[in-house]
Amino acid sequence: MTTTAELIGQTLAGLGVQCAFGVVGGGNILAVAGLTGAGVRYVSARHEGAAVAMADAYHRVTGRATVCTTSHGAGFTNALTALAEAARHGSGVLLLCGDAPLRGRRRHDVDQTALAASVGARVFRIVSAASAAETAAAALRAANAGSASVLCLPNDLVTADASETTSTERSALIQADLADASAEDPTVPPLAELAAVAGALARARRPLLLAGQGAWRAGAGKAIVDLGDRLGALYATTVMASGLFIGNPWSVGVMGGFATPGAAALIREADLVVAFGAGLDPFTLHHGRMLDPDATLVRIDIAAGVGPDRVDLRVRADASVAASALLDLANARPRPGAGWRESVAERVALARDQRPRYDDAGGDGRIDPRTLTRSLGELLPAERTLVLDGGQFIEWPIRSWPVPDPAGLAFMGAAFQAIGLGFAGAVGAAVGRPDRLTVAVLGDGGALMGLPELETLIRCGASALVVIYDDAAFGFEVHMYGPQGADLSSATFADTDFAALARALGGQAQTVRSPADLWTVRSWLASNRPGVLVLDCKVARNVVADFLTDLLSGPPDQPRKE
The missing domain is CATH 3.40.50.970 (Thiamin diphosphate (ThDP)-binding fold, Pyr/PP domains)
Structure with a gap:
């Protein structure tokens, strides 16, 4: 039976x-x-x-x-x-x-x-x-x-x-x-809507093409690059599509609150932004700070009927089909002369590789999270899967540890604003892509919330590096709501010995208080990455991520002009 x-x-x-x-x-x-x-x-x-x-x-x-x-x-x-x-x-x-x-x-x-x-x-x-x-x-x-x-x-x-x-x-x-x-066909865009976008592209002098997760899933990367080359455009991605344009000399990297200062400045100079397969949520638009108020914003997506009011033109279409159709329309027009790319070539290169200056805040047994991130970035192999839990710390690895393609990033909890899914995400990523090193990045709050799955990660025989940005607090809430009068005793805690917990569960571990403590990572990598290595990184509590500093500064200065 x-x-x-x-x-x-x-x-x-x-x-x-x-x-x-x-x-x-x-x-x-x-x-x-x-x-x-x-x-x-x-x-x-x-x-x-x-x-x-x-x-x-x-x-x-x-x-x-x-x-x-x-x-x-x-x-x-x-x-x-x-x-x-x-x-x-x-x-x-x-x-x-x-x-x-x-x-x-x-x-x-x-x-x-x-x-x-x-x-x-x-x-x-x-x-x-x-x-x-x-x-x-x-x-x-x-x-x-x-x-x-x-x-x-x-x-x-x-x-x-x-x-x-x-x-x-x-x-x-x-x-x-x-x-x-x-047999399912992608959504084909109406000709009139495509013509309107093509007209906007023809008029633009500083076009930027933005690719989101939908563009990645639709296989639209090449079509978008071909269109951008025809127009002399720059490229950017959402966080979820990180790596789609990796290696392209005209990519400024991630658009949104995690953009480097140089990339953010270039994006704000664009007079037209065409978003392919991107939801254009407040994080991508950095709560209204990302674009010039007078820039035209176009959204091309299967679900383009919804989204922010900021959008000027909406086209419901598969990103790959639309990009290819727009390239055909662009090819039918005279080729534009020397444009934006030529005038900003050096700035694009600097923006993509920009390492913002800062005064190191480490000391008293705690490491500056920016120093930690840069030091680890010099050690990690290029073929990696970055798994992120939620918290203010996410800015630093997103900026400093590029992934080889969008499949190399699993930002858990971002869509629903949850924390505590990082260890579980590391298990799924390690099982799915054992050919890449899984690098799981968590805050101490999310790590404790999802701690049982560290045992699962170790038990399933995965090779993974776990990096815990441990400030013994819910750092986002401390920095965001402390100035508003929050009782910070509700968001701060006694120190947790994650290294001892990891060893008790059968993993390897190292407490990190300075860059010198990263010798364990070098040794682990040289030994062909056996098992799970947990870094309990005691980070300085007073360092605030740039994207959070921007939010604390209040609403954008310039409302959109009508």
Whole structure:
């Protein structure tokens, strides 16, 4: 007999799922057996939210949708924060979870369909053994399309007989599902809207092309570069698309609060910014500080119907299709003469590699976080995956540790403004891309919140470097709200010995109070990176990130002119 749980595992494996992350309970332990029995690798997490974050990071670094799994009730509710992050980020995550029986909810059950929908996830509920394979295939197809999805398996269907769904029928279902996915056409932009953008490009004297995560996913990088070369434009990326233009001499790097001062100055000189596959959230626009008030802003994206009021032209289209079409229209016009690039060539090179000056604030057993970041940057290999938790510290590695491509960055929690997902993200990244060194960067607050998954990272045999910017505080809140009268005792703590914790869990560790303490990293790298090395970096508490300093200075001086 083939049970429904086994059929689901066979279907998902047949559709290409290679790995799953989860925490087992009564509602899903047999579903996990169905996955492993079909050849899917399974990684046991310590918390359900972490299992979702692992799958999220795995998708970000591989581009492949994957499965995470929890039990019903409390197992499901534990997963909601990470599920919200995955849904808002557009990650290919499929959460396979137990659910209340078809006959009705029990005392410990909740309305999982409503909860999942409330955080933006798509919900698929299996209603019979006969339709289980079809429903599972539909849920995975939605995940592959960038919609975090939930597949609910009612308790009374887990062991139901699904033998009537033969292997031939399953194979036909899989082939049909693959054919349906490959037949989907990208959104083609209306000609009138494209013509309006082409006209704006023709009039621009200082055009900037911005690529976001959507451009990366659409494979639009080359088309955008070709268009920019035709127009004499500069390039920039959002944080999530970091590395897309790496090595290009006309790229200024990241746009937003993490831009270098030189890059920010060049971006503010642009008279036209065309954003491909970028949401243009307040961080990319640096809360109104990033662009000249008179600059024209164009957004080209599949979801271009939503977004900030600041946008002048919106085009709902696939980024790659639109960039190629705009290149055709540009080629039909006379080639522009000498322009912006020639006048700013030296400034672009300086902006991209700019190392802002500062007075070192280290001393009394604490290292300046900027000095720490620069010193580590000189040691790290180029082929790396950077996994970030949340906190004010993120500015320093984003600016100083470039990634080889957007798949080399997993910024966990950014979409939902959560912290505590960094260790879990490191597990997913290390499992997905073992060919690259995983560098996990966390603050002490996020590290303690997600500490159980450091054990998972060590247990799964990953090679990873963990860097904890440890100021014994919620640094963002201290610097942002201290001047507003906050009681800072609510955001500051006694020191934590993360090095001792890491060793207790089976990892290697080093407390870092000065650059000299980084000798352990050199030794670890020279030994071919065995296991997990945790750096408990005691950073100076009084250093404020530049992006936060800008926010503390108040609203931008110049409102947009009408």
